[in-house]
Amino acid sequence: MKCKKIVLGYVPVMRDTFPVAPAKQMRDRIRARVDEILQGNEHIELADASPLLPDGMLWDNADVEKVAAFLEEKHADALFLPHCNFGQEEAAAKLAARLGRPVLLWGPRDPAPEGLNFRPLDIQCGLFATSKALVRYGVPFTYLENCNLDSEILAEGLDRFARTVAVVKAMRGMRVGQIGLRPRQFLSVKVNESELLEKFGIEVTPIWTEEITTIVAKLRSGNADKIGRVQKIELPMATKRLGTLEDRGPDPSIRQRMEDIRSKVDCTNVKDDTLEKIAVVELAIERIAQLHELDAIALDCWAYLSSEFGIGACFVIGDLIDRGLVVACETDIHAAITARMLYAATFDSSCPFIADMTVRHPTNDNGELLWHCGPFASSLKKEGIKGSLCDCKGFFEIKGGDITLARMDQTKGSYLLFADEVRGIEGPQTNGNYVWVEANDWPAWEKKFMYGPYIHHICGVHGKLAPVLKEACKYIGQVTHDSVNEVKEL
Known part of the structure; x- marks a missing residue:
């Protein structure tokens, strides 16, 4: 914060x-x-x-x-x-x-x-x-x-x-925790860690998945007081040490988190043991962020949580964002950085979201579907919608209005920060989390993202904040503002 x-x-x-x-x-x-x-x-x-x-x-x-x-x-x-x-x-x-x-x-x-x-x-x-x-x-x-x-x-x-x-x-000095590897297919989310540190002072901090696993075990056994940084030399012994922990019963924070999640979305179709896993994993990732002083996280949402705990990562990501910790799925470090910047532009008061640019609107040539499988913060739900937790994914449409879209990315050592504005519009219902938006000239946006150093991931936040992002480039240095529409000076 x-x-x-x-x-x-x-x-x-x-x-x-x-x-x-x-x-x-x-x-x-x-x-x-x-x-x-x-x-x-x-x-x-x-x-x-x-x-x-x-x-x-x-x-x-x-x-x-x-x-x-x-x-x-x-x-x-x-x-x-x-x-x-x-x-x-x-x-x-x-x-x-x-x-x-x-x-x-x-x-x-x-x-x-x-x-x-x-x-x-x-x-x-x-x-x-x-x-x-x-x-x-x-x-x-x-x-x-x-x-x-x-x-x-x-x-x-x-x-x-x-x-x-x-x-x-x-x-300046942002610390991004990388939990797990990027999905093998996602060449598009590769980053240059050395450049991020040299140009912007951004540190990418690798987090061993065993650290999460260890903290989860300590929370479940009531040994939260023994949570600390896990050193590499200790990792081979982590499983053996956990077997000797005194079983005091689950930490009360797990049950509290479960009840809080139930208050946010309909959990009728979620088993208690699944909800418990979601809650304890959230708490473990939060603790990791505190221990390593992380400002944002890029998470392997494809393999680690499903193989280790049998849950999907989508709702975990959205709920952590709702609690003030920016998390990007698919280990997209540039998205984590961009989303953290958008969050800061709202004084850490309005949750950012990370979406795929997915489908053009069926009747509006300037409309586009911003969608993902379920990692948006529940505080962004469209008015009057309860939303549901289904298969570890949040299912709800988010509110429209003025939205700033941004993406920092690079090619050949040159960094661009795309920042422009759209408006939420009505569109067909779909699964996961989504919002339909309208740009002044969507074909121009589409070409911008095809040719520019960008990918299908885009970060959004509610409000008209493109001028703020453009002005920030002046002070950050070595990153150039980019847009489709002319963005005025402050």
């Missing part, structure tokens, strides 16, 4: 050669408006550096290091540089370069000139100067239109920038 909140370093900027009093007044008006926008907002926390600065604004290069140290101590995820007058571009750019975090550049519109009287602010003019300085220092930044203080442009821009920062935060 590390992306539920971002810490925004707040550093007002002024030009020392302009009169101080009007800048102070504007400083206070800006802060009052920002506080109004953020009131009740649990996703953005300000780390305000103004108390450290003369007149509460940055203008002196000598203060840069002090402010940077303060923001680092506060674990600021990004930097906001509201200009209170023309601003001091050198100090602002030096601070941004020193921190190396996403930067939001903005200032309010000046009041109308009063005849021949001196203009005390000239904020827009200074924003041009600061933007050039940021470019000179090689600092990527996000610019919000020079708008009035009461404009929704500021409120919407702060929200979208914070979502962008959350995506960048999720991407």
Whole structure:
């Protein structure tokens, strides 16, 4: 849940050669408006550096290091540089370069000139100067239109920038657990682990399936207190050691998880022992994620769980996503990364889903079926649908509305992040989990995915978030945004 909140370093900027009093007044008006926008907002926390600065604004290069140290101590995820007058571009750019975090550049519109009287602010003019300085220092930044203080442009821009920062935060240093091997037939989900680490700091962490098996046995025998990391040297002895565990009876969390699953979907056709296996495997994978500090998981859903426990992986995957752990089926690591980014774009509040692009709509040439055999989060169910658990798969249609679709993939060392938007529509009923969507030009989408480095797997999340993903590419680096439709800047 590390992306539920971002810490925004707040550093007002002024030009020392302009009169101080009007800048102070504007400083206070800006802060009052920002506080109004953020009131009740649990996703953005300000780390305000103004108390450290003369007149509460940055203008002196000598203060840069002090402010940077303060923001680092506060674990600021990004930097906001509201200009209170023309601003001091050198100090602002030096601070941004020193921190190396996403930067939001903005200032309010000046009041109308009063005849021949001196203009005390000239904020827009200074924003041009600061933007050039940021470019000179090689600092990527996000610019919000020079708008009035009461404009929704500021409120919407702060929200979208914070979502962008959350995506960048999720991407940097992401740890993806790989449980099992990819299906032999799925050449399309191959990845380059070294490139992911070198380019993006993404670690792919192999998880031995024996670790899951061992934790399941400990949960079933009531020895959850003995769960820890399994070292390779111990694995050959795992089965023998488990035979000596004291049998205290199943851990209470198993029964609790079973009842929680029953409250979500109709389990009439599921035997108790099957539901118990689903519950205990979920708990074991969650424990693995905690032990290895994983942000997402790519799971072998074809062989391991069916051969070891006699269950399918579909509902397990969807239910884990519902509980905040992103899991991709068919050991698709790029899908796990993309889905985690989408989850972050919602501040970890709306579940992503990973679907196959499967069948064109029978009567709408711009319609397409996004489907999979049952791994979608039950919280995404279409309104009025209970949904069922059948053969370890979730069977229900998910809600429509605005949906952002994305896929990060690569070829020959070049990475693209496709991010575009569609709308949910009505379509024929089918099995598993699904939603019918409409694009502005589906044939163009189809060709994009045929020719681009992509596959049939696509990640989705509800909301219009393509601009957020596009902006995140600016800060992530070495990945290029791709789309069918023009995606506007924030």
